[in-house]
Amino acid sequence: MSRIEIKNLTKSFKEDVVLSGIDLDVPQGSTLVLFGPSGAGKTVLLRCIAGAIEQDSGDVLLGGANVSDVLPEHRGIGMAFQNFALFPHMSAHDNIASPLTARKKTVDQIREGVEAVARLLKIDHVLDHTPKALSNGQKQRTALARALVSEPKVLLLDDPLRNVDAKLRFEMRLELPRLLSDQGATVIYVTQDYREAMALGDRIAVLDGGHIIQNGTPEEIYRKPATINIAKLFGDPTINLLDVVPISDATGVYAMLSDQRIQLDPGLASYAGKHCVLGLRPEALSFTDASDGVPVTIEAETPFNEKSVTLVTTLRKREILLSRPSGTPAPASGTAHITIDPSDAVLFDRETGLRIDPNGNNQAAERAA
Template identity: 40%
Template sequence: MSALELINVRKRYGAVETLKGIDLSLASGEFLVLLGPSGCGKSTLLNIIAGLAEATDGDVRIGDRSVTGVHPKDRDIAMVFQSYALYPNMSVARNIGFGLEMRNVPAAERTEAVQKAAKILQIENLLGRKPSELSGGQRQRVAIGRALVRDPQIFLFDEPLSNLDAKLRMEMRTELKRLHQMLGTTIVYVTHDQIEAMTLATRIAVMRDGQIEQLATPDEIYNRPATRYVAGFVGSPPMNMLDATVADGIAHIDGSLSGIPLPQALRENAASARDVIIGIRPESLTLASSEDAGLAIEAKVEVVELTGPELVVTSTIGSQRLTASLPPRSQIAVGASQRFNIDPSALHIFDKATGKRV
């Protein structure tokens, strides 16, 4: 039995269709991240699952029942909002216990549940405070506590870490991962942050223009992106996308003198697609000396940036840009030509017309 099932879910606002038929099935205990840029429909989808918005068409099933038309309170879900959405006039304890209070859970039982959640989230000392007396991270914990205490079938998170600073965001990310491992809950999590998606998810649904572009494990999303869009969206610095033409098993990158012989596996697939995009992750490139044989590409170095753990080298092949992430102590001369080795197993080829993986 799926914990959550979406069947052809569509949402239309007037003439604009923001969700174009979403199908998805989530097993119990999964951590699904809906990843995509602003306006791709991920939050709308989450609101439809929560019951805060109605789908124009299609069905949402939680557990073994359809919840279309069912009020949010009766869907057995809990939600954590980007703005935390804590009740400003209530103490932390009452905020956490409010859902139980509304369900007429006896006070003693409620207090016990609140204490338990507070202990898990290490906020026992904050229970008497008002939200205005808390830091952003503490508020976020309270918001999670409010969801936790309800013990719902599904937890929904709407960009819960976006309002935190970078350091706190990392801490809370680890905390969320720990919670999921500890409690084994089913989670649907919306974010536009690919690092959050990669680190937290058991599966990622990359969304674009109201559709799921690819639904797969983080490993697959990163290493076998189904489309050029997914490949470009996940990874930092983003994947290099080079226009090329394939002929006789050799990819000729526009602006480059030499061709790249394709590995046998790709050669067969790419045979039919002459105009292609060659995708190379910046971290798949290494420095090559002039004598090195094998897969290499030559580019003119323009900018070198040391980020600390790596040296990001931006160079050009004709009018195309090539970024490489190298070890921090690599010796690079700005303005000079540089050969980069390519790991053939890390080559991605996309059809230029359709954007799909070849």
Template identity: 85%
Template sequence: MSHIKLKNLVKRFKDTEVLSGIDLDVPEGSTLVLFGPSGAGKTVLLRCIAGAVEQDDGEVRIGGEDVTDVLPEHRGIGMAFQNFALFPHMDAFDNIASPLTACGKTADQIRAGVDTVARLLKIDHVLTHTPKALSNGQKQRTALARALVSHPKVLLLDDPLRNVDAKLRFEMRLELPRLLADQGATVIYVTQDYREAMALGDRIAVLDGGRIIQNGTPEEIYRRPATINIAKLFGDPTINLLDVVPQSDASGVYATLSDCRIQLDPGLSGNVGRECMLGLRPEALSFTTANEGVPVTIEAETPFNEKAVTLVTTLRKREILVSRPAETPAPASGTAHITIDPRDAVLFDRQTGVRLDPNGTSHAAEKAA
């Protein structure tokens, strides 16, 4: 009974509309990642669901029930704040215990509950410390423990890994999915980190400018981003974007790059002659030893442990990033050729930034319908 449904949610601060008509559906027990740049309205949206902020229009339904008029303390939600929001005058134990004291548990039940969750999150040795004496990682775990301790049916996690160091963030990214699955709660997880989003979400909703611009599985968001902006936000190194004008002949629709044909999906024939951007993931490109493919000049290479990223330029000095698994051979300098897997190419309208769908309709148009 913890299905979250938002209908046309609107929130204004003074005259600025921070959320303009959010519709969202999070099935019971699933995890939705709310992804977006800062200022997109992610935190406000979470607060509306928690009841800390009152929406101006629309409704929030939890478990099928409209909770618009339900006070935050009666919504049965666990929430972890980005800034932790620990109670500075209470020790870690009392912080974690606060949801339990509210529902009138006995001292023994409270102790047992806090101990269990503290052991789970490996903070059982610092329960007597005040927040001031905790490290950032411990604060973050304490805040998480406080959200989890009463086994809420709905968990709202507002970028809980934002303020912890890289090592801990990586560990938590691995631990969290299991932890959330064990809870069996419906989770909305806010983040600005696309890796976190891909790792944790059953679905990802991309929020920008107070609107959801795409809502899909991590795979969909990565493979078929709705806009150029989303394509840029997901993936490291970032997607290559090249100005092209699709053309067609007897053999199908194609774009040209350095006089080479890149075959496009025949469904894109409606966009022939339109000013477009071709999006190519760096890992969809590969070097070839044969003398076919796009001729490029190698400019620089950045080796990472697991992959190597090469910056190349085309004949017309357009820069392209190519990513390949480490230890695969590649020409170190001079001229080379790259091949492109056309299935990985995505086409965007250059004017609107919206992805052009091979089925003839753009994603945005689909959504509006």
């Protein structure tokens, strides 16, 4: 019984409205990633769920029971927040063990539980250290270990890998989903790292301006972002955004790029003649030998370990980025042609910034569970 439900939750600090009408539903045993820019209210929402601060209105339900008036210590939630909140006079071992000690577990149960989670997080060699002797990354992992050790049914994790080095962060992106699945916990995980969000979440809720702007699977968020701002938050290199005016005729719906037609979904015909923004993911573009491709001029190429990114310009000097796996053959300079898969094109309303749905659902944000 660990389903998390948030119903119409609001929270303000004086005149500053931080959260407005938040609705979320996190099914039992699933992981929801709460994603958004700094200052969006992600930590405030977690603290309302935990009971650390009181919402102005709305309800928090855990397992179907309204816990809005229940004290934090009686909500049965495991928490790891950005500020670590470690007991300074206790060793890392005793900090991690504190939830088990409070539950009066045996000495053997405490030792086994602490050592197991410490090995996973690679802090078993500093268990006898006090917090002042730990690096920030070790403190962060100690706080995460403390949240995990008692295998709570509800976990609130506030950017728990933020201060961890890149190698361990990558490893934990692989290990954490398995661990959370094994525990059967219902998790809300806060991060500003889109890769982490894509790797860890069954669903991603994008919080901005006090509202849930979009709530969907990682694939939905990436391929069908609700707004231009969300499109820009996901992906490296960032999405190409080009001002266009769609055209509709007997051949279909299309936009013009370097005097070539870019076919669009027929369902977008109602936006013909309107000012829009065409979104093209760099990895959805590729070089082609076909002369009917979009003519471009290659300006620069930047190699990365796993991919190469090429900057090209159109006939009218609009810049476009292409991304391809390293080692994939491609022209290095001069003129070339690129091809675009229409199924990868996303169209936005330039005035509102909202994605235009070919199926006619051109409403903005999915502000729901």
